[in-house]
Amino acid sequence: MEGAQQQQQGPKLPPGVLQHYNKLKQEYSELFRTQLDLEEEKREHELVIDAIKDLEADRKCWRLVGGVLIEKQQSEVMLNLKEGLEQISKTHDMYQEQIKGREKALIEFETKYNLRPNRDASQGQQQKQQSKQNTGVLA
Structure with missing residues (x-):
């Protein structure tokens, strides 16, 4: 009976391994969520740029800054x-590199401690699909 319980629980791990693993997963999730937010912000900037690019340079535009509408010219x-779009793109690329590094660290950690030997490749695909599904239309 004891053997069956040990098989269900899996192999004994050194203290703190699961906490460290959970911390890595949480950091990865936070980075990924932030990257999704940046992608959405980037799409919004591109949408506005596309909407006002054909306007005259001296035309009045209203921009919401810190909860206050400010009048500026189109130019x-x-x-x-x-x-802003350039900064968002740079930040997005930086987060992408951090995500790749964190994912590599997670895989190495999982392999080292045999935490998830049958890791699904579909997890990454699901996250990419989720990213594509988060697109919206501004009307």
């Missing part, structure tokens, strides 16, 4: 949006 708003 100023376009410049700010392009700079």
Whole structure:
């Protein structure tokens, strides 16, 4: 009977291994969520740039900054949006690299301690599909 209980629980792990593993998974999830938020923000910037690109440069535009509407010209708003888009893209790329590193660390950790030997490749595909499903239309 004891042998059956030990098989259900799996092999004994050194103290703190599961806590460290859970911490790694949580950090990975947070990075991934932040990356999804950045992708959404990037799409919003691209949408606004596309909407105002054909307007005259001296046309009035209203931009929400910190909960306050500010009147600016199209040329100023376009410049700010392009700079913001560039920053978002750089930050997104940085998070992408961190996610790859964290994923590699998770796989190594899982392999070392035999935590999930039959890791599904579908998990990464599910996250990519979720990312694609988070697209919205601004009307």
